[in-house]
Amino acid sequence: MSNKPSAPAIEGWFTLDEQPHLIGTRCNACGTYYFPKQDQFCRNPGCDSTEFSEVKLSRTGTLWSYTNACYKPPAPFVAAEPFEPYAIAAVQLEAEQMVVLGQVVEGTGVEALKVGMPMELVLEPLHETDDDVKITWKWQPMSATASEEG
Amino acid sequence: MSNEIAILGAGMHPWGKWGHNFVQYGVAAAREALDDAGIPWKDVSFVSGGATVRCGYPGYVAGATFAQALGWQGAEVNTSYAACASGSQALAAARNKILAGGCDVALVVGADTTPKGFLAPAGGYRPEDPDWVRFYLGITNPTYFALYARRRMDLYGDTLEDFAAVKVKNALVGSKNPRARYKKCFTAEDVAASAIVADPLRLMDICATSDGGAALIVSSVEYAERIGKGDAPRVAAISTVTPTFASGVVEMPDIATDSAAAAGIDAISYRSQLPLKAYEEAGIGPEDVDLAEVYDLSTALELDWIEDLQLAPRGEAAAMLRAGDTTVGGRTPVNASGGLACFGEAVPAQALAQVCELTWQLRGQCGERQVEGARVGITANQGLFGHGSSVIVKR
Numbered sequence: 081m082s083n084k085p086s087a088p089a090i091e092g093w094f095t096l097d098e099q100p101h102l103i104g105t106r107c108n109a110c111g112t113y114y115f116p117k118q119d120q121f122c123r124n125p126g127c128d129s130t131e132f133s134e135v136k137l138s139r140t141g142t143l144w145s146y147t148n149a150c151y152k153p154p155a156p157f158v159a160a161e162p163f164e165p166y167a168i169a170a171v172q173l174e175a176e177q178m179v180v181l182g183q184v185v186e187g188t189g190v191e192a193l194k195v196g197m198p199m200e201l202v203l204e205p206l207h208e209t210d211d212d213v214k215i216t217w218k219w220q221p222m223s224a225t226a227s228e229e230g
Numbered sequence: 231m232s233n234e235i236a237i238l239g240a241g242m243h244p245w246g247k248w249g250h251n252f253v254q255y256g257v258a259a260a261r262e263a264l265d266d267a268g269i270p271w272k273d274v275s276f277v278s279g280g281a282t283v284r285c286g287y288p289g290y291v292a293g294a295t296f297a298q299a300l301g302w303q304g305a306e307v308n309t310s311y312a313a314c315a316s317g318s319q320a321l322a323a324a325r326n327k328i329l330a331g332g333c334d335v336a337l338v339v340g341a342d343t344t345p346k347g348f349l350a351p352a353g354g355y356r357p358e359d360p361d362w363v364r365f366y367l368g369i370t371n372p373t374y375f376a377l378y379a380r381r382r383m384d385l386y387g388d389t390l391e392d393f394a395a396v397k398v399k400n401a402l403v404g405s406k407n408p409r410a411r412y413k414k415c416f417t418a419e420d421v422a423a424s425a426i427v428a429d430p431l432r433l434m435d436i437c438a439t440s441d442g443g444a445a446l447i448v449s450s451v452e453y454a455e456r457i458g459k460g461d462a463p464r465v466a467a468i469s470t471v472t473p474t475f476a477s478g479v480v481e482m483p484d485i486a487t488d489s490a491a492a493a494g495i496d497a498i499s500y501r502s503q504l505p506l507k508a509y510e511e512a513g514i515g516p517e518d519v520d521l522a523e524v525y526d527l528s529t530a531l532e533l534d535w536i537e538d539l540q541l542a543p544r545g546e547a548a549a550m551l552r553a554g555d556t557t558v559g560g561r562t563p564v565n566a567s568g569g570l571a572c573f574g575e576a577v578p579a580q581a582l583a584q585v586c587e588l589t590w591q592l593r594g595q596c597g598e599r600q601v602e603g604a605r606v607g608i609t610a611n612q613g614l615f616g617h618g619s620s621v622i623v624k625r
């Protein structure tokens with residue numbers, strides 16, 4: 081394993097806690113959530129608010145759908161050599177009524193996933209640079225955590 | 231009907247990976263459409279082009295580029311860019327011009343030359359660009375198609391065999407279409423043997439990008455009657471509506487959907503909204519449709535479109551496929567042209583190519599892939615950034 085310090089792949093998009101959250105915004109007038117953050121205009125056609133508050137989004141949700149990447153994506157994706165396929169999840173957040181994409185944690189393939197299953201947000205490396213390990217949010221089946229923490 | 235226009239001619243440059251300048255494809259398609267209509271180029275008083283953003287400045291002003299290539303003759307020009315719906319928006323501009331009394335005969339044309347290899351976003355560190363973000367996180371175009379396909383499997387019980395059957399069906403009719411790029415017939419075994427790209431989709435479930443050009447000659451109904459073509463197929467409706475907030479399906483290139491948390495807001499599928507205005511405008515319903523040309527970016531997406539067009543209840547498109555209802559010779563053939571599976575996508579030409587196919591089908595000129603007695607056809611497509619279209623052609 082690398083001894084390099086870790087740094088967020090995208091600054092300010094998620095908290096760095098043990099129990100991480102995505103950081104979004106919420107319209108002060110109508111309650112619409114935004115991820116990535118939006119603080120200039122509200123896209124609800126019935127709302128012309130310009131006031132937004134930064135909020136932590138729910139860190140658990142249900143699996144809306146899933147797939148994987150069997151081929152190396154083009155840049156700016158930084159692939160490990162040799163390229164290792166990874167699963168991708170679309171997770172529905174209940175309170176926010178929105179679906180957020182992300183990679184699935186290493187070691188969990190599509191065969192372990194099923195639409196509707198509970199998922200939670202975790203942090204994992206995305207790629208390494210010369211200076212640090214870039215970390216990002218990933219989705220993980222809840223049952224896996226429960227048994228580990230059991 | 232006051233809001234209809236006549237389709238006098240249709241033309242296409244065959245789809246392929248020819249590597250020529252896009253203008254060449256557009257001119258070839260336009261000349262074929264003019265010949266088909268029996269209209270001299272000098273009688274066209276409005277040229278409406280679908281723009282391409284991959285071919286430099288001439289592509290941004292495609293209407294003028296094609297008009298110059300065909301020979302400046304003083305026509306007015308328009309260029310429309312609306313991603314995959316560019317051709318439909320160009321057609322809508324021509325219709326508006328004709329219905330407003332501003333011209334009798336218009337040429338609508340779109341063409342594209344696709345670059346080799348991946349269409350990657352600009353480099354650097356640009357988290358404000360959703361396209362950059364999703365590639366950085368490892369989310370490519372097939373990811374989205376695969377998410378939709380997997381949902382069909384887990385929710386409706388669709389199978390890999392169903393998706394393969396779409397490919398086999400489309401390849402069979404495409405093999406009989408001289409304008410298609412891929413004319414090889416495939417078996418379910420061929421599809422199953424192709425590599426998985428994004429589970430559950432394989433290489434043969436996903437469409438390629440192509441070079442191609444398509445064109446239509448359209449006129450007022452009065453003009454068509456005056457030249458003895460009053461029975462020509464008509465454009466009965468064009469829908470180019472945007473989504474309605476909150477869009478509940480995660481769409482390329484976004485990494486999240488809209489939030490439907492606000493009071494009075496529901497999560498809505500854009501695809502299912504698109505044909506509603508078309509049906510309303512044409513004054514017909516899904517039960518009147520004889521055939522459909524839909525945007526099968528993946529095999530599974532063809533099944534989604536069948537339900538979005540209300541040709542089958544939600545979740546039952548695969549049953550319709552299995553019964554042979556979407557095959558040429560079946561109840562409502564879908565993609566009798568061979569679809570994107572056999573053409574590959576040539577963005578600004580594709581929506582027009584769909585209308586070309588309906589035109590030839592409604593005239594009974596499609597030979598071995600002819601849908602017998604076709605009188606009403608509908609198209610559907612969806613592109614990036616809230617662009618999509620649905621066109622109804624009838625006779």
Ligand SMILES: [Zn+2]
Pocket residue numbers: 107108109110111112122123124127128129
């Ligand atoms: Zn608002």
